[in-house]
Amino acid sequence: MPHLLSLIREDVATVMEHDPAAKSRLEVYLCYSGLHAVWFYRVNHWLWNHRLFLLGRWLSQAARLLTGIEIHPGAKVGRRLFIDHGMGVVIGETAIVGDDVTLYQGVTLGGTGKEHGKRHPTLEDNVVVGGGAKILGNITVGRNSRIGAGSVVLRNVPEHSTVVGVPGHIIFREGKRVVITDPKQINDPLSEALAAVATEVNRLRDRVQRLEGSEGKGDPLSATLQQIMEDVDYQI
Ligand SMILES: CC(C)(COP(=O)(O)OP(=O)(O)OC[C@H]1O[C@@H](n2cnc3c(N)ncnc32)[C@H](O)[C@@H]1OP(=O)(O)O)[C@@H](O)C(=O)NCCC(=O)NCCS
Known part of the structure; x- marks a missing residue:
């Protein structure tokens, strides 16, 4: 984990840049449990990759106890993941999260219970997932897309799209409103x-x-x- 400290500094700088609620670096270090969960994950993922599966898993549960956020150590998470508020976020074992992704509280990157192998979603760079949204199965959310609060997404989402609803449907694509004509x-x-x-x-x-x-x-x-x-x- 040679880069852990530089990743931590980068995470804090990103929050200072993007979150208007962040008043000082010290506040971000102490009060952002979403970042604490990501830092725990970085250690646990290293353990997982070095075949220390049980220790990685056990520490991820300890992190969940402390932060309310469960990131499986086997998941692949890119840089500058920002989990805002955080409580109730679950990221499954085969999930892949790109760079500069934002997740709000209660987001699940989970399985449908019907798949084996790669069974959790892939989020490409710059995706934002609103509070309480559930993204389920081995699907991909394309870069720069946004998932509305409370949505349940079961199908691939193209790049530069906004999805809302249960089940989720596209309302904006490439900046243009998408009108659904066929139920x-x-x-x-x-x-x-x-x-x-x-x-x-x-x-x-x-x-x-x-x-x-x-x-x-x-x-x-x-x-x-x-x-x-x-x-x-x-x-x-
Ligand atoms: C999905 C989202 C990104 C869309 O934002 P936007 O591009 O500004 O879109 P608008 O607010 O103009 O909404 C467009 C349409 O989608 C609907 N819509 C927006 N968000 C929705 C949601 N989460 N669920 C269902 N419908 C939604 C609006 O009612 C509107 O419908 P209408 O045109 O028929 O009236 C935003 O509404 C959202 O959910 N952001 C997540 C924020 C969040 O979770 N914050 C947590 C802070 S603690």
């Missing part, structure tokens, strides 16, 4: 239910129009149904 793109059981409701409303509107023997122009009931259809279309 299947979200792959959310709820949007299937909404699509079914929209179909049913359509069917009922046709029926009401037939019963009334009109096209419904100027008819308040049809106007209301039309409004419902438009709202539902917008939501899905």
